[in-house]
Amino acid sequence: MLDETAEILCFAKFVNPNEEPEPQALYGDVDLDGAITITDATLVQKLGLGFEEPESELTSVLADVNNDGRVSILDVTYIQKYIVGGYSNIGRTGTAYEAV
Ligand SMILES: [Ca+2]
Numbered sequence: 016m017l018d019e020t021a022e023i024l025c026f027a028k029f030v031n032p033n034e035e036p037e038p039q040a041l042y043g044d045v046d047l048d049g050a051i052t053i054t055d056a057t058l059v060q061k062l063g064l065g066f067e068e069p070e071s072e073l074t075s076v077l078a079d080v081n082n083d084g085r086v087s088i089l090d091v092t093y094i095q096k097y098i099v100g101g102y103s104n105i106g107r108t109g110t111a112y113e114a115v
């Protein structure tokens with residue numbers, strides 16, 4: 016009887032049509048490849064210096080890892096330190112879809 020209930024609950028979880036797919040955007044992952052790498056640091060640097068325009072509002076949000084409202088060299092530093100392991104997190108963590 017207990018096993019039967021568990022099976023039904025499990026099944027209900029998998030067929031729930033209202034469940035949204037998990038958002039994949041990470042702060043610092045401005046090229047949206049799912050990982051925070053030197054490519055992201057370089058892109059944030061270009062954005063901060065105005066050499067490149069953000070692809071979307073999401074790009075700007077993801078690039079502002081220290082959450083000060085602008086994309087600058089500070090964000091690049093956060094990303095670089097994250098990559099080399101000097102920081103335990105990227106500044107802001109988690110997904111950014113709620114913010115845009
Ligand atoms: Ca990336």
Ligand SMILES: [Ca+2]
Nearest residue numbers: 079083085090
């Ligand atoms: Ca910033």
